[in-house]
Amino acid sequence: MATRIMGTGSAIPSRIVTNQELEGFLDTSDAWIQERTGIGSRHAATTETTTSLAAKACLKALEDAGKQPEEVDLILAATVSPDCTFPCLACEIQAAIGADHATAYDINAACAGFLFALNSADAYIRCGMYRNALIVGAEVLTKIVDWNDRSTCILFGDGAGAAFVQEAEEGVVDMVQGANGKKGMALYRFEARTNTPFSEVAAAMEETKDSGYLEMNGQEVFRFAVSQVPDSIQKVLERTGWEKSEVDHYILHQANARIIQSIARRLGELEEKFPMNLHQYGNMSSASIPVLLDELNRAGKLKRGEKIILSGFGAGLTYGATAVIW
Numbered sequence: 001m002a003t004r005i006m007g008t009g010s011a012i013p014s015r016i017v018t019n020q021e022l023e024g025f026l027d028t029s030d031a032w033i034q035e036r037t038g039i040g041s042r043h044a045a046t047t048e049t050t051t052s053l054a055a056k057a058c059l060k061a062l063e064d065a066g067k068q069p070e071e072v073d074l075i076l077a078a079t080v081s082p083d084c085t086f087p088c089l090a091c092e093i094q095a096a097i098g099a100d101h102a103t104a105y106d107i108n109a110a111c112a113g114f115l116f117a118l119n120s121a122d123a124y125i126r127c128g129m130y131r132n133a134l135i136v137g138a139e140v141l142t143k144i145v146d147w148n149d150r151s152t153c154i155l156f157g158d159g160a161g162a163a164f165v166q167e168a169e170e171g172v173v174d175m176v177q178g179a180n181g182k183k184g185m186a187l188y189r190f191e192a193r194t195n196t197p198f199s200e201v202a203a204a205m206e207e208t209k210d211s212g213y214l215e216m217n218g219q220e221v222f223r224f225a226v227s228q229v230p231d232s233i234q235k236v237l238e239r240t241g242w243e244k245s246e247v248d249h250y251i252l253h254q255a256n257a258r259i260i261q262s263i264a265r266r267l268g269e270l271e272e273k274f275p276m277n278l279h280q281y282g283n284m285s286s287a288s289i290p291v292l293l294d295e296l297n298r299a300g301k302l303k304r305g306e307k308i309i310l311s312g313f314g315a316g317l318t319y320g321a322t323a324v325i326w
């Protein structure tokens with residue numbers, strides 16, 4: 001028994017924000033952003049919400065799989081930028097698409113969120129608790145970054161990607177996943193400040209000037225990614241018994257082209273096996289892997305039987321790699 005990806009979908013806001021547009025209000029340049037990150041533009045939500053993007057991606061994934069919303073057993077939504085703290089995004093999606101029979105809840109594992117959702121769905125399906133799941137990564141990160149902070153805001157964009165998975169003979173083969181909470185403050189965002197008659201936290205946050213925006217130690221996250229991701233990939237390859245030469249595609253979290261190139265070098269693999277779309281979308285956190293997966297799927301670039309490694313890393317710090325037969 002395994003869990004197979006039967007259909008994919010994605011949704012991206014229509015508003016494009018180019019590096020040149022950022023030059024208009026930030027002390028930055030297209031040349032700096034392209035050279036340090038590989039990002040050329042990102043999309044920003046205007047009328048779209050995390051829920052509307054996620055629901056659209058989910059409906060497309062269901063359509064691609066030839067399934068109806070009422071057939072969905074489980075919805076797992078990965079996000080760090082939901083519209084509401086509660087109800088969760090997955091419940092909002094359930095209502096929006098009419099998946100009335102599905103259990104629904106969220107996973108917060110930041111940029112590794114979609115991967116963790118896939119691994120969780122696989123565990124449920126393998127143990128026989130559910131027969132299928134709709135997994136989605138959706139973000140409106142443009143609302144949580146500080147548009148005056150050139151070291152973070154240039155990196156992120158909005159979007160959603162989804163996959164419908166179900167029990168099958170082959171699909172997910174094995175995975176590794178983990179977390180290092182001790183390094184959590186390398187990438188964080190405090191929840192909105194609470195001013196109660198009792199809280200001393202709000203005052204303390206005021207003193208330390210915590211912004212309520214996403215905060216990041218970019219170099220620390222960079223170092224974490226280029227060591228932890230190759231390690232996770234090596235481990236999952238050992239567990240599956242696959243040779244690197246057998247892997248057809250490495251679909252990685254799209255944070256920075258330099259990170260992906262460095263991972264390819266460390267693995268001794270060809271860069272052409274590492275597709276990228278971050279030039280167009282920037283870093284969409286939990287949405288980046290499923291959006292790329294959907295683009296490759298719809299372009300006919302994934303063939304049944306091909307061997308794929310998915311790998312994500314991000315705030316937490318969380319990381320993982322999953323081996324999948326397409």
Ligand code: UT7
Pocket residue numbers: 027028029032033036037111150151152154187216217218219221222225255256283285313314315
């Ligand atoms: O999903 C996971 C999320 N996070 C990541 O993946 C982030 C991983 N880290 C990175 O991608 C990189 O660390 C960054 C792209 C964020 C930064 O690149 P870097 O090569 O590590 O640059 P840096 O932080 O060392 O900064 C170099 C210089 C600094 O100026 P000085 O001190 O040398 O004068 C920065 O102030 O570049 C400056 N700088 C910028 N200049 C123009 C920082 N941001 C910008 C900018 N435009 N947007």
